[in-house]
Amino acid sequence: MPRQGLTRRAVVETAVQMIEANGLDRFSLRELARTLQVKPASLYNHVNSADDLHTEIGYYAIARMKEAQLAAIDGKTGDEAVLALAMAYYRFGKEHPELYRVILSLPMIRNDALQTAAGDIVEPIMRAMDAYELTLEQKMHLQRVLRSILHGFLTQEAAGCFRHFPVELSDSLQMALRGFLLLLRSPESGARA
Amino acid sequence: MPRQGLTRRAVVETAVQMIEANGLDRFSLRELARTLQVKPASLYNHVNSADDLHTEIGYYAIARMKEAQLAAIDGKTGDEAVLALAMAYYRFGKEHPELYRVILSLPMIRNDALQTAAGDIVEPIMRAMDAYELTLEQKMHLQRVLRSILHGFLTQEAAGCFRHFPVELSDSLQMALRGFLLLLRSPESGARA
């Protein structure tokens, strides 16, 4: 049959497009194959398994997220950088909910590549905290705290857990971030902006 | 054929047992039917769909979680109550990771029953903040903040996002909670223990 000229890259990219358009739930290898005008089995020439593809999409998503965050903090320092990073993180989750779902469904434990991908998520946050006089250990704790806040907020908002209460979502997020800034300069973590 | 005497309740409970034992991923209606010594189609006499069962398991999980939290804050007030609640929330997520996954995979938007279930998650947190002089609106914001922190921490830890950094997990959590306590008594939220 006429060769489609598929590549691993093309497979991943159209998969991303389909997931962003129709959602992760409605995505399947068969639909992907149909879109690429190929039989399902042919995908296995470019991808080892559905899991493999899933992981690859995760790498792609993490790269885009890191990009957005680095761009957001560019030229900023201190609280301004931290807030800019936080909002960039939040915005990515809101604007690419399906890609964000892919990221958080990655089992980061499995292999080394995933570990370094996890590092890519951390890097912009660490950089945003550059200006603070904190030990590396403190920064690592704080980075976990900020990610918890942002990730928890995003996923609960997406799941609808924050509905039905007639108070502004953005105010809640602002309050959470204010708490993080308090932590950044609180005595026990020994920071100065 | 000999009737098994199944009830909706029994179906849900063995489903919970199977999920806690083998994980949510390995769970299926066919396995459930086999465990109950029944053909798959027979389950539909007690359950409308896999989704329906999933929702019912969610109710069960939320009830157990609420229980644990109310027990934890019993007789406590102020910071002590808040910290006890937070640790109970965290502990539930650690000890029942699969049930916790069921809870967070519930689309809380869908129907009214799920909305009230979402209320069950909120109630213990609101009660833990009883002693603080806060407006209802402030408490609602703060409740969202605390849930974000705890949920975000739990899911990222479970996904392995916190590995590979040689700093204590519990210290990170403690720092996050310290930040929340700071927020509780910060001027802008106008609280006093």
Add this chain to the structure above:
DNA sequence: TCTAAAATACTAACAGTGTTAGTTTTGGAA
């Protein structure tokens, strides 16, 4: 108590999923 109705379990099948083995076609390099 006997009968009608409702509940329960069944068989058989469908459409969907990912995946594999084995086969054919194709494009490019020797």
Add this chain to the structure above:
DNA sequence: TTCCAAAACTAACACTGTTAGTATTTTAGA
């Protein structure tokens, strides 16, 4: 031009949830 490896194919398997239609068993009413 031949030959080989890559890429596409067909056909099938095992699994998923789900439905329609059919027995059987229990329950409720006359």
